Each structure stands twice: as structure tokens, then as C-alpha cells.
Amino acid sequence: MIDMKYIKNIFLFFIFTIAIFCGFFLFTNSQAAHANTINLNLTIAEVYEQRSNHNPDGIGKFYMGREIARVMGHTGAGWLERGSREVEEQPSKIVDALKLQSDSVVADIGAGTGYLSFLIAPHLPQGRVFAVDIQPEMLEIIGYFQEEKNVTNIKPILATETNPNLSTESIDLALMVDAYHEFAYPREMLKGIVKALKKGGRVALVEYRGENPFIMIKSLHKMTQKQVKKEMQAVGLVWRETNNVLPQQHIIIFEKPNFV
Ligand SMILES: C[S@@+](CC[C@H](N)C(=O)[O-])C[C@H]1O[C@@H](n2cnc3c(N)ncnc32)[C@H](O)[C@@H]1O
Numbered sequence: 001m002i003d004m005k006y007i008k009n010i011f012l013f014f015i016f017t018i019a020i021f022c023g024f025f026l027f028t029n030s031q032a033a034h035a036n037t038i039n040l041n042l043t044i045a046e047v048y049e050q051r052s053n054h055n056p057d058g059i060g061k062f063y064m065g066r067e068i069a070r071v072m073g074h075t076g077a078g079w080l081e082r083g084s085r086e087v088e089e090q091p092s093k094i095v096d097a098l099k100l101q102s103d104s105v106v107a108d109i110g111a112g113t114g115y116l117s118f119l120i121a122p123h124l125p126q127g128r129v130f131a132v133d134i135q136p137e138m139l140e141i142i143g144y145f146q147e148e149k150n151v152t153n154i155k156p157i158l159a160t161e162t163n164p165n166l167s168t169e170s171i172d173l174a175l176m177v178d179a180y181h182e183f184a185y186p187r188e189m190l191k192g193i194v195k196a197l198k199k200g201g202r203v204a205l206v207e208y209r210g211e212n213p214f215i216m217i218k219s220l221h222k223m224t225q226k227q228v229k230k231e232m233q234a235v236g237l238v239w240r241e242t243n244n245v246l247p248q249q250h251i252i253i254f255e256k257p258n259f260v
Pocket residue numbers: 071072080109110111112113114115116132133134135138159160161162176177178179182183184185189
């Protein structure tokens with residue numbers, strides 16, 4: 001007599017194998033489809049558009065439909081270090097959201113005075129932070145704080161507008177807090193960041209929520225999730241999660257997949 005339990009087990013095994021196979025097939029196909037939509041060889045002229053009619057807070061240069069904001073000069077350093085920042089924006093919550101390992105290598109890109117670099121550095125006793133900025137004056141401030149606070153695992157790095165100046169596959173995480181929206185060449189910077197990420201490395205973008213009209217920040221200093229995803233996906237990054245633990249900003253996390 002046929003054992004029904006045995007037949008049931010065979011049937012379940014069969015269904016399970018088919019499900020695994022279909023899942024794998026769909027996953028690899030969606031990755032391949034994504035890879036096919038990325039063109040990393042577009043020239044600067046093809047990517048950016050200059051318009052004379054534009055927002056006075058912007059530089060008149062548009063990328064994927066978004067106007068790029070003016071760079072915050074080093075004379076605004078005091079604003080980044082304001083005593084009320086922790087209460088208003090709760091930046092220390094960013095550190096928890098990043099789920100760092102003690103040996104992680106993190107690039108804080110558009111570091112400014114290093115507010116985030118100094119929050120992160122104590123969590124990386126075997127790792128380090130590269131504090132990257134285009135303004136030498138900002139890096140000088142970081143150097144001054146390093147001496148004052150006796151912090152040895154932060155390395156200031158002078159970037160250019162088109163290159164973060166990081167070595168290939170040298171970082172686990174690139175963090176950009178209130179900075180990306182003012183990069184004059186966002187696509188080139190992102191390509192440099194992707195190159196600098198180890199396989200499976202992550203990008204964390206922290207920007208004021210563009211969807212919320214009640215967040216009282218200039219419109220060009222905010223970004224919607226939709227826009228962020230569009231720009232990150234254009235260089236091959238894959239969205240992983242959005243964390244809304246902060247009162248005014250999104251923390252949007254992307255991953256470098258194996259195919260870029
Ligand atoms: C508004 S500040 C934010 C600083 C810091 N992330 C913070 O939250 O305290 C933006 C910083 O981005 C820097 N920046 C602008 N364009 C950049 C680029 N292409 N590469 C690196 N840094 C850039 C500016 O010099 C400025 O220090």
C-alpha cells in the first residue's frame with residue numbers, strides 16, 4: 001500500500017525546489033535587467049542641462065530634472081556646529097541606523113566640519129573615517145577638532161567637484177548628510193563613490209524630506225525619495241531601505257551590487 005505521507009513529502013519537496021528555482025531565476029533576471037538600463041559612459045554634456053531661468057538658491061544646472069543647490073561656504077561652519085542641532089535633527093540617531101561594525105571603513109562625503117565623522121569615529125575602534133570635502137577650510141576645522149578631541153581614526157581628504165579621491169574598493173560605507181544636493185557633478189561623484197565601495201558596500205544618503213512641505217528648509221536643500229532613487233539607480237546602486245527615524249530627514253540606504 002502507498003504511504004500517503006511519503007507522497008506528500010515528495011510533492012512538497014518538488015514544489016519547494018521549483019519555488020527556489022523560480023526565485024533565483026527572477027532575481028538574476030531583474031539584476032541583469034537593471035544592469036542593462038545603466039549607461040555609465042554618458043558625457044557631462046549629455047547629463048547636465050544649464051537653464052537661465054532658475055531658483056536663486058541653485059546654480060542653474062539641472063541633473064535628472066533636479067536643480068543643484070549652491071554649495072554652503074565654509075563661513076557657514078558655525079551653523080553646522082550649532083548647539084541646537086542635536087535637538088532639532090537628532091543626528092546621533094544616524095549612527096545607530098547605519099549598523100556599523102567595529103572595523104568598518106566609512107567615508108563621510110561632504111563632511112563639512114566633521115560633525116558626523118566625530119559622532120561615528122568612536123564606534124570604529126578598529127576602523128576609520130575618511131572625512132571628504134572640497135573646501136580646504138572645512139578640512140582645517142576637522143584637523144583642529146581632531147587635535148582638540150584627540151581623535152586619531154579620522155583622515156581628512158580633499159576632494160574635487162568630480163572625484164571623491166578615494167582608493168578603489170577601500171570603503172564599506174559612503175555617508176552623505178545634507179551634502180549630495182549641492183554636488184556640482186553628482187553623477188561623477190557617485191561613480192567615484194561606487195568605485196571606492198567594496199562589493200556589497202553601502203551608500204547612506206541623509207536629506208531633508210522633499211515630500212513634506214512643512215519642513216521649513218529651502219526647496220533645493222530637500223530631496224524626495226523618488227528623485228534620490230532615480231539618481232542612485234542611474235549609477236547601478238540598489239535601494240535597500242529607507243529609515244524614517246529622524247524628525248526631518250530620510251536616511252536612504254543603497255547597496256553596490258556585484259555587477260557594477
Ligand atoms: C551643508 S554641508 C554638510 C556638512 C556635514 N555633512 C554635516 O551634516 O554637518 C555640505 C558640505 O558638502 C561639501 N561639498 C559640496 N560639494 C561637494 C563635493 N562635490 N564633494 C565633497 N564635498 C562637497 C561642502 O563643501 C560642505 O562642506
